[in-house]
Amino acid sequence: MLKALIVDDEIASLRTLELLLGHFEQHIEIIGVAYSASEGIDKVTKYDPDIVFLDIEMPGGSGFDFLEGCPHRNFDVIFITAYNNYAIKAFKYSAIDFLLKPIEVDELHEALEKVIRRRYSNFDGRNKYFALFENIKEIIPQKLVVSTNDKYECLDVGEIVFVESVPNGTQIKLVNGSQFLANNPFGDICTLLEERNFSFINPNCLINLGMIRKISNKPEGNIELKNHELITVRGEYLERLNHQLENISK
Template sequence: MIKAIIIDDETAMQEVNSQLLSEYFPSIKLVGTANCIKSGIDLIQKENPDLVLLDIELTDGSGFQLLQKLPSYDFKVVFITAFDSYAIKAIKFSAIDYILKPVNEIEFKEAIQRALDLIESKEHTESQFNILMNSFKKELQNKKLVLRTQNSMHIVDISEIHFCKSDNSYTTFYFKDGEKILVSKSLKDYESLLKEYGFFRPHQSYLVNLNHIKKVDKTDHGFIIMKNKKEIPISTRQKKNLIDLLDRL
């Protein structure tokens, strides 16, 4: 019996994939589901699955980051994702299967069958995953963001953004060289865009790059000290989330 697990932060998607597995692949036994990196790793270590259906965008990071946190693994992976050009590009470079949301039954069956064929042939896919991770890391390192102001179009390296500050429907970007760029988009627009690149929203008015945090004050009215010595407030609601996130880095 082939053991499978599903890691997806959407309960509805867990149910859809579970149903499709049961309907088309009776030889596969679903032994558990998880909805984030931490619970996913715990489930993998507990069940030692043969197949993992892994969502790319999880509540506490990405499916790629989950794989990076594992010391080693020999299960086969089928990624599940909404359309995300850079993630799919990384997957395509490595020739690893993926399923697009919303799930198409034919594509689902084809992807799972290819994974089963690899499991049954005991074919090693270590080199594929090395290519996947190298491509993923390269995309993150070189990722650019276009910021449009009234008079200019700025092309910036995401890694050089220290933090963003909200001012109603405007957002100011602060960089490590002291430069500031004001754009006429809300912070919420950039939160969803930058979450995948190590950014966290500790306060309704701020979005910070975790790679540029120097210190976190955990007292009642705590705050973040950035490497450029700027102080960023932390809301009471987000303080524990930030500490937990930093503990997992």
């Protein structure tokens, strides 16, 4: 059974979460509540929780202040927020679990399942919090967190050459030549990267436009990347690629 700490200054929200967690009493035991970031830090030291349900906006210190006050954290975090603001984008890029208020029991169940799987598989989740602190400083997140078989990998978005759908996940190639096989579905990664000047070159591959050195349009689109790798693009994908590059250059 996982030990849970709730850190939230809103009494109504806290009580609602306690009631909802009652549906999962076989897996979760609430071992404490805190009404501020500083009180939460004290109770982490006292109770050593496995999971913390953490509000973002609190008087006297935010949820991020709480995390920075727990540098040796061994717990998972599920953020709770009433605001669908820029922080949500940082959460998504950093693979952080979060719930929007009012909390839906199905969404709570999905978030808990993820945490339970990680806790019982000894999955190393520390990298995603490093990425979160970096991304939360940026209007446009610069770090992308993906999961491999046993941990999270924190990648610089600007160093990704392309991502490609493969039978058992998503292959990611970096400019330094290294590659990662991510467990993340290809479509989930594409949703994030399409807004970052990445473009499809076929239905199963998304390329970083910033990595393109030049394109030869005849007789077909041969893309030369900055690492001198050649990739062929045809038809509507070539037209779309040229259009996007023209817009970037304007």
